[in-house]
Amino acid sequence: MLSRKALVLVAVIAALAMFGARMARAADYYYNKAPAYYLPPVFSWSGFYAGAHGGLSFTGMPNPFAGRNGLAAGLQAGYNYQIGVAVLGAEIEGSYLGHTEHKVLGGTLEETWRGAIKARGGVTFDQTLLYGTAGLALTRFDAADGLSGNNTWKAGYLLGGGIERGFGGGLSAKVEYNYINTPDVKSSSAFGFRRTDIDSHVLKAGLNYRF
Secondary structure, three states, rough: OOOHHHHHHHHHHHHHHHHHHHHHHHHEEEEEEHOOOOOOOOOOOEEEEEEEEEEEEOOOOOOOOOOOOOEEEEEEEEEEEEEOOEEEEEEEEEEEEEEEEEEOOOOOEEEHHHHHHHHEEEEOOOOOOEEEEEEEEEEEEEEEEOOOOOOOOEEEEEEEEHHHHHHOOEEEEEEEEEEEEEEEEEEEEOEEEEEEEEEEEEEEEEOOOOO
């Protein structure tokens, strides 16, 4: 027979064990009900994109708003690949240049259209991309104001840079400057035949949608 003290000790131990089991079940219940925390996804510039741009096409600095200049508008598409903080990519674009005027001997050459194939490279600060660009540009020149001859397409090189800011939903906005040099553009007038190196500038803003 167990003594009264032994029975009391056994009862106390059993009560403590039951209380401990209930506390453990309660702790599991509240732990499982606690909301999970997820880290937000890291922003990535990698992938295809397409968009539109608009701005000014001008022939000289420092006044891009002179009457000889034109409004530029067009479309672009490309691909970016991000490696760490570096972003590399390629882009094609086509632009209408609003008959931007270049004075030459005996008349005027007008830029009307341009297509370009460009490489891009830059550094990203999360959702902000600083980049440079370089490539090949093909520009259409129309003869005007005393020039004779057919309209012509002429190849040149393009250099530039810009800044682009990414937003939610795949959208991004950019501001970009391009310098284009087109060598040996032909023109003919009453003063004779001439070849001219044409320097052009474009300042534009654009929107892209990333796929």
